[in-house]
């Protein structure tokens with residue numbers, strides 16, 4: 001793979017990020033909800049900051065920091081820590097297409113989001129489906145701590161186990 005880089009998301013990245021998402025959904029079933037409108041899913045209202053990974057002249061990865069939107073990890077963390085909702089943000093929409101994996105792009109994207117959280121006084125939390133084992137290994141390697149386990153409901157009443165994590169302080 002040619003030189004890869006992680007940088008802040010720019011509006012022109014939207015089509016490339018949406019295509020990468022469709023590819024990841026096909027290979028990994030992420031996100032479980034499906035990708036009916038991939039552009040809207042990438043660029044949803046809750047996004048406060050986002051980054052992309054670029055390689056081979058295209059977008060191959062993405063991550064976002066988002067305002068809380070009812071994630072289980074948020075309520076669990078508030079209950080455990082007593083933190084105020086205003087001091088919490090959610091790491092979400094992390095994906096790297098298959099051919100670009102295992103080059104530390106997932107780690108670099110996650111570290112960019114974590115640095116943003118630190119710089120803005122936001123404690124990051126996330127929900128991850130228990131089936132997404134590469135992501136779970138990545139978060140744990142970077143010091144994220146499991147704070148709970150829930151049943152994530154999607155589609156027409158299907159459920160899947162989700163794990164909730166908090167970033168290191």
Ligand SMILES: CC(C)(COP(=O)(O)OP(=O)(O)OC[C@H]1O[C@@H](n2cnc3c(N)ncnc32)[C@H](O)[C@@H]1OP(=O)(O)O)[C@@H](O)C(=O)NCCC(=O)NCCS
Nearest residue numbers: 030094095096101102103104105106107128132134135137
């Ligand atoms: C999770 C995900 C983003 C990781 O992306 P990635 O770019 O492969 O991540 P990294 O390269 O940082 O780490 C992946 C593995 O490569 C290894 N690696 C990193 N650089 C390496 C290198 N230069 N040489 C060899 N191995 C390397 C890491 O140690 C890690 O090993 P592990 O799988 O045994 O834990 C990717 O697998 C993905 O998109 N999955 C589907 C979507 C998903 O689950 N998203 C999570 C939503 S919560």
